[in-house]
Amino acid sequence: xxxxxxxxxxxxxxxxxxxxQAAKLLAPQMTEIILFDGLEALPYFNPDLDTETPPPPVLKxxxxxxxxxxxxxCSPEYARGVAGVMKNALDxxxxxxxxxxxxxxxxNASQRSTHADAALxxxxxxxxxxxxxxxxxxxxxxxxxxxxxxxxxxxxxxSQLRTALQHMGRFVIRxxxxxxxx
Numbered sequence: 001x002x003x004x005x006x007x008x009x010x011x012x013x014x015x016x017x018x019x020x021q022a023a024k025l026l027a028p029q030m031t032e033i034i035l036f037d038g039l040e041a042l043p044y045f046n047p048d049l050d051t052e053t054p055p056p057p058v059l060k061x062x063x064x065x066x067x068x069x070x071x072x073x074c075s076p077e078y079a080r081g082v083a084g085v086m087k088n089a090l091d092x093x094x095x096x097x098x099x100x101x102x103x104x105x106x107x108n109a110s111q112r113s114t115h116a117d118a119a120l121x122x123x124x125x126x127x128x129x130x131x132x133x134x135x136x137x138x139x140x141x142x143x144x145x146x147x148x149x150x151x152x153x154x155x156x157x158x159s160q161l162r163t164a165l166q167h168m169g170r171f172v173i174r175x176x177x178x179x180x181x182x
Contacts, residue, residue, distance in 0.1 A: 001031045001172055004068035008075020008086030010040050015109045015141045016074040019161070021148030023072060023107075026162050028169055033072065036064055045091035058092050066098035070132075070172045073124075074107040077116030082123065090123055100128040103175050105135035105168045107161075110142040130175060135168035137161075 005020040017035075024033040041057040049055055054062075065071065075086040082090075093099040104124055108117045117138065124131055139157060144150075151157050 001069050001169060002067065003027075003031060003033045003070050003072050003168070003172075004036055004064050005033050005072045005074070006036045006039070006086075006089065008039075008073065008083040008089075010085055013147075014076070015144075015146070016076050016107075018146060018148045018151055019074045019107050019109050019139060019141070020072065022151035022158070023161055023165060025148060025152045026158055026165060028162075028165055031165065031169055034064070034068070036061070038064075039085050039089050042085075042088055042092060045088055050092070050095055054092070061089060061092060062096045062098050065093060065096075065102065068102070069176065070103035070105070070168060071129075072105050072107065072168065073120070074109055075116065075120060077110065077113035080115040082116050082119050086120070087123070090127065094127055101130055101175075103132055103168070103172050104129040105132045105164060107136070107164065108138040111138055111140045112142055113138075130171075132168050132171045135164045135171065137164045 005023060007014060007017045007020050009016045020035055027033045038057055038060050043055050075083050106120055121131060137160060139160060
């Protein structure tokens, strides 16, 4: 199973990135988590550029989404909303055929980021994502300064993340089975 992890923060020491890196360390057997590297290269969304041949960074994102069995998104809250870089990436996915019905789990790295979490989920639902509620969690990382290894070594946090990844895996397998039977 191939899961594409997308971080909505461009900070080098982002807790959101640390969560996704920890997920990669804790991934169940037979699950590959691939961190998408390229959000900073995406141009601002412009419908005039959303043609049959969009800009190369957009193609890279769409191809990565298309080749993944599911998406794992972890994005911060800025000014009570979704981070601009994350929203821009989602805007580029709205009109593509690779995104609809894609299983998606959202991990929130701060217990105070409730507005962005709700807005992100609403956007994903509007875009026809298959939101995996059991795998969409909030991790209490605010002020803890943990890197990926610290998250993976923390008994409570690693258990929470492992459980979310197991739920995601079961959902993705069930979804694939449903699609095959249609």
